[in-house]
Amino acid sequence: MHRFANPNRFLRLGRAVLPWSAGLTVLCLAAGLYLALFVSPPDYQQLETVRIMYVHVPSAWMALFVYSSMAIASATALIWKHPLADLIAKASAPVGAGFTLICLVTGSLWGKPMWGTWWVWDARLTSVLILFFLYLGYIALNNAFDDPTRGAKASAVLALVGAVNLPIIKFSVDWWNTLHQPASVTRLDAPAVHSSMLWPLLLMALGFTLFYVTVLIFRVRSEIAAAKIRNIQLIEARE
Amino acid sequence: MFQTFRQIVLRDTRLALRQGLDAFMVVMFFVITVTLFPLGVGPAPNLLALMAPGVIWVAALLSTMLSLDRLFQHDYEDGSLELLLLTPAPLEVVVLAKISAHWLLTGLPLIVASPLLAVFMNMPSEGYLILVTTMLLGTPVSSLIGAVGGALTLGARRGGVLVSLLVLPLYIPLLIFGVSAVDAVLGGLSVKPHLLLMGAMLAAALPLSVWATAAALRQACE
Numbered sequence: 001m002h003r004f005a006n007p008n009r010f011l012r013l014g015r016a017v018l019p020w021s022a023g024l025t026v027l028c029l030a031a032g033l034y035l036a037l038f039v040s041p042p043d044y045q046q047l048e049t050v051r052i053m054y055v056h057v058p059s060a061w062m063a064l065f066v067y068s069s070m071a072i073a074s075a076t077a078l079i080w081k082h083p084l085a086d087l088i089a090k091a092s093a094p095v096g097a098g099f100t101l102i103c104l105v106t107g108s109l110w111g112k113p114m115w116g117t118w119w120v121w122d123a124r125l126t127s128v129l130i131l132f133f134l135y136l137g138y139i140a141l142n143n144a145f146d147d148p149t150r151g152a153k154a155s156a157v158l159a160l161v162g163a164v165n166l167p168i169i170k171f172s173v174d175w176w177n178t179l180h181q182p183a184s185v186t187r188l189d190a191p192a193v194h195s196s197m198l199w200p201l202l203l204m205a206l207g208f209t210l211f212y213v214t215v216l217i218f219r220v221r222s223e224i225a226a227a228k229i230r231n232i233q234l235i236e237a238r239e
Numbered sequence: 240m241f242q243t244f245r246q247i248v249l250r251d252t253r254l255a256l257r258q259g260l261d262a263f264m265v266v267m268f269f270v271i272t273v274t275l276f277p278l279g280v281g282p283a284p285n286l287l288a289l290m291a292p293g294v295i296w297v298a299a300l301l302s303t304m305l306s307l308d309r310l311f312q313h314d315y316e317d318g319s320l321e322l323l324l325l326t327p328a329p330l331e332v333v334v335l336a337k338i339s340a341h342w343l344l345t346g347l348p349l350i351v352a353s354p355l356l357a358v359f360m361n362m363p364s365e366g367y368l369i370l371v372t373t374m375l376l377g378t379p380v381s382s383l384i385g386a387v388g389g390a391l392t393l394g395a396r397r398g399g400v401l402v403s404l405l406v407l408p409l410y411i412p413l414l415i416f417g418v419s420a421v422d423a424v425l426g427g428l429s430v431k432p433h434l435l436l437m438g439a440m441l442a443a444a445l446p447l448s449v450w451a452t453a454a455a456l457r458q459a460c461e
Contacts, residue, residue: 126411126415130408130411133404133407137405140401140405141392141401144395144398145395153458154455154458155391157451161387161447162409
């Protein structure tokens, strides 16, 4: 971890990884979408609308995963004062907010034909909505200060405070009587999903994760460049 | 350590009472906001009784949020926050003292005002005691969570609105359980699980918020 505190070393790693992650993203998403939309069977009850699941579930997983990454990066920044951890968290936030929005919108589109309603205030939907607000609050707090390091540190504390929401989201379908269905894949016993649906789902999840990695590398690169520009401007202003 | 705690609570209380109108204004905001609802949705008694716990709780949370400005902002602006950071006592003790003073000055008046507002909202009288109990458990939690938000936004642009964006999502679980506790009593169901959960939130918020607020204050004054 401390090896990559040097931005240039991180940039070299990013340059090496980026073509692979971008290429694999395209491959996984293409294969996943083909399997999801054409090959996988229609559900016996939901028929073709079940195919929303192949976007809704991976984006939900990504929303949680990205927030966990942000929380870990924020903790790293606060504890070890790792210079790139702040940038990773800041770069991840809009991506995570986007995934959460996709999750909420596709869930709503799926809910109308399935449950008969666009929205219901059950535990999982409410806690994911809170997660979305936490993402937006993080972005707002980060940009609310003239000094970017102050903004980064404040939002790091906020990310850690909001991390208490993650187990609530995960276990909300177990703790409360919710309309949203309980966990079918990430359980202690085997997944309750047939392989003809499980493989496209996992492939889409992998594609989304690689997409996140690709976009993260782009965004951290531009954050590092922005920091360099700010330093140059400060030096010039001093002279 | 207890000396420092006591002195900071006394200091904050004295300052707030000297300014006189502050706590009173928070309670007036509470009363006026709750009054707006019957005027807005019409005086139908059944409708008001249904809405009463939720409206009173939301208004209480909004009032607490508006009063967070007074917690750290004034001290930050005139430099006394930096001096408070330099006391030999742990910063967490200082933070806990300030939050306690804040609760005494804003939370307690809100709790005292809530039965009156329950009358305005036509809440059945069985609900008064549980309303006061849930607010007794819940307003300290709202002061604690609000302190985290207040400390994080010191020196930010548009700090007032930003605090609300940060703090209101974190208030949502508190709101849900506070209202469902009152609804449980009004509906004849058991209230114990709700009260236990709110107690758990208070027990968790006490150490965690104080710690997070202290961390945020240290960064604000670097």
